[in-house]
C-alpha cells in the first residue's frame with residue numbers, strides 16, 4: 020500500500036501539491052528511493068509500537084503473514100497520537116488514508132477533509148466492503164462469496180471450490196475485523212478515491228458511489244515514469260542472451276511466501292515449459308536461501324536457461340526488456356497495472372482474495388490474460404503451469420493470440436503518458452472542486 024501511495028504523491032507533487040507522507044520508520048529507506056520530489060514530499064516516520072504476537076520490529080504488511088495483519092492494524096492504531104500531533108501541526112487540506120479508520124475523526128476536529136484512497140481493485144472493494152453487506156464472525160463461506168445485491172458482474176467472483184486455498188478467507192475473525200475496519204473508513208470519509216479508471220472498473224466504481232452515496236474519484240493507474248536508471252548490467256546481459264519475447268518472468272509481489280512443495284512444483288513447471296525464465300520469489304517457508312529450496316538436480320538441468328533470484332528485482336525495468344515475453348504474476352494490483360502497460364503475455368496465479376477477483380476481471384471480463392487452474396488439492400501443478408505458459412507463448416494458439424490482441428488494445432490506451440496525465444489532472448480538478456464547495 021505504501022508504494023502506490025508514494026506513486027500518487029509523486030504525481031501530486033509534479034502538479035505543485037505539497038505532500039506530507041506518514042510512514043513506518045522502517046519503510047523509510049525503501050520508500051526514499053521512490054521519492055522523485057523530495058522538495059515537495061516530506062516523510063514523517065512513525066514509531067510502530069510492538070504488539071504481542073507480532074515478530075519484533077514488524078512494521079509493514081511485508082514483514083508479517085496475512086494472518087497477523089489484524090495485529091499489525093492494532094499496532095498502527097497505537098500510532099494515533101503521533102499522527103494526531105503531526106496533522107494538528109501541519110493542518111493539511113486533505114488526508115489520504117485506507118487502514119487508519121480513525122483518520123476522519125481527527126480531520127473533522129481539524130476542519131480538514133479525509134479521502135479513503137483504495138489501492139486494491141474496485142471490483143474487490145465493491146464486492147466485500149459495501150454497506151448492504153454484513154460480514155461478521157458468524158458469516159458462512161457460502162454467504163461470503165455471494166455477490167451483494169446489484170453487484171455489476173456475474174463472472175468476477177470467488178468460486179466455492181477454491182475458497183479453502185485462498186489465504187485470509189478462512190479466518191472469520193480476520194474477515195469480520197477487515198470488514199468493520201474498511202467499511203468504517205469508507206463510511207466516515209468525505210470522499211473515496213480509487214487507483215483505477217472507468218475503462219476497466221467504471222461499473223464497480225459507480226456501484227460503490229451508489230452504495231455509499233458519496234463521490235468516488237478515479238486516479239487512473241498512477242504508474243511512475245520509467246526511472247531514468249538503466250537495468251543493471253547483470254540482468255541486461257543475461258536477458259540479452261535470449262530471443263526477443265522468449266523469456267518468462269515470474270514474481271508474486273511483497274506479501275507472498277510459498278510452501279516449499281508448491282515452490283518446487285512451480286520451478287519444475289518453468290523447466291517443463293521449455294522457455295528461458297527469470298523468477299524473483301522470496302525463499303519458501305523453511306528455507307533461508309533460494310538455493311536450498313531448488314528441486315534436486317534442477318540447477319544442473321537448467322544451466323543458463325533459468326535464473327531464480329531469492330530477492331527483490333527491478334520489476335518495472337525487467338518488464339520493459341525486449342527479451343521478456345510472458346509475466347507470471349499473482350495479480351497484485353500494482354503488478355496488474357504494470358502487466359497491462361507491458362508487451363508481455365499475462366499468466367495469473369492469485370493467492371489473496373483481491374488477487375483472485377483481479378484475475379477474474381483480467382481473464383473473464385477484459386480477456387487479456389489466462390489463469391493457471393489449481394488442482395483439487397489447491398496446488399498449482401507443474402503441468403498446469405507449463406501448459407499455460409506454452410499456450411500463451413505459442414504463436415499458433417488461438418487463445419494465446421486472442422488475449423494478446425485484447426491486451427494490445429488496452430495497452431495502447433493505458434501506456435499513453437497523455438492518457439495517464441489526463442486521469443491525474445481531472446482527479447486534481449475534482450479534488451479542488453470538493454475543497455472549494457464546503458457543502459460537498
Ligand SMILES: C[C@@H]1O[C@H](OP(=O)(O)OP(=O)(O)OC[C@H]2O[C@@H](n3ccc(=O)[nH]c3=O)[C@H](O)[C@@H]2O)[C@H](O)[C@H](O)[C@H]1O
Nearest residue numbers: 138139270272273274299331332334351352353354371
Ligand atoms: C494493494 C495490495 O498490494 C499488495 O502488494 P504486493 O506487493 O503483493 O503486489 P503489487 O500490488 O503487485 O505491488 C508490488 C510492487 O512491487 C514491485 N516489485 C515486486 C517484486 C519485485 O521483485 N520487484 C518489484 O519491484 C512491483 O513492480 C510492484 O510495483 C498485494 O498485492 C495485495 O493483494 C494488494 O491488496
